[in-house]
Amino acid sequence: MSQNNRVALRVWGDFACFTRPEMKVERVSYPVMTPSAARGIFEAVFWEPEMYYLIDTIHDVKRGAWFSTRRNEVNSVVSMANIKQWMKSPEKSKPIQAGAGVDGMTQRNMLALRDVEYLITAEVRLTEIADRSSCNIAKYLDKSNAAPLLESVSTALT
Numbered sequence: 001m002s003q004n005n006r007v008a009l010r011v012w013g014d015f016a017c018f019t020r021p022e023m024k025v026e027r028v029s030y031p032v033m034t035p036s037a038a039r040g041i042f043e044a045v046f047w048e049p050e051m052y053y054l055i056d057t058i059h060d061v062k063r064g065a066w067f068s069t070r071r072n073e074v075n076s077v078v079s080m081a082n083i084k085q086w087m088k089s090p091e092k093s094k095p096i097q098a099g100a101g102v103d104g105m106t107q108r109n110m111l112a113l114r115d116v117e118y119l120i121t122a123e124v125r126l127t128e129i130a131d132r133s134s135c136n137i138a139k140y141l142d143k144s145n146a147a148p149l150l151e152s153v154s155t156a157l158t
Helices: 035-045 080-088 137-146
Strands: 006-016 051-062 065-074 105-126
Touching: 006 035, 006 051, 035 051, 035 105
Parallel strands: none
Antiparallel strands: 006 105, 051 105, 065 105
């Protein structure tokens, strides 16, 4: 891994849930941030189609404490017909209700992390669509550093 292509990002948050796919109904978090979540955070801060992030390390600066909570989820989805009706006459539309005793509502449990902090490092690489003659890594690193995004930036995980 080239040292001059590396970027680091410090992220923290009050709550974090890195959902395990094998838990179909209830949301259960992995104990640490996943590489795909780390890549998503980098891409949310700075992304261009000609580049991608290869996650190098995820340091667990502050290990989160487990907590459990319950939340209400709605089973229904708003249809396009209802949206169009609402746009024509908002006073005639009814909101989707969520709460105890409402049809179409389900209570779900979530096991997540509280008070987490991570230091993630990645290497910036060019994709296949990058024009090798005009694109180089320094071009993107200069853009990201000019906007002070990838040097000790805080990003909420929630």
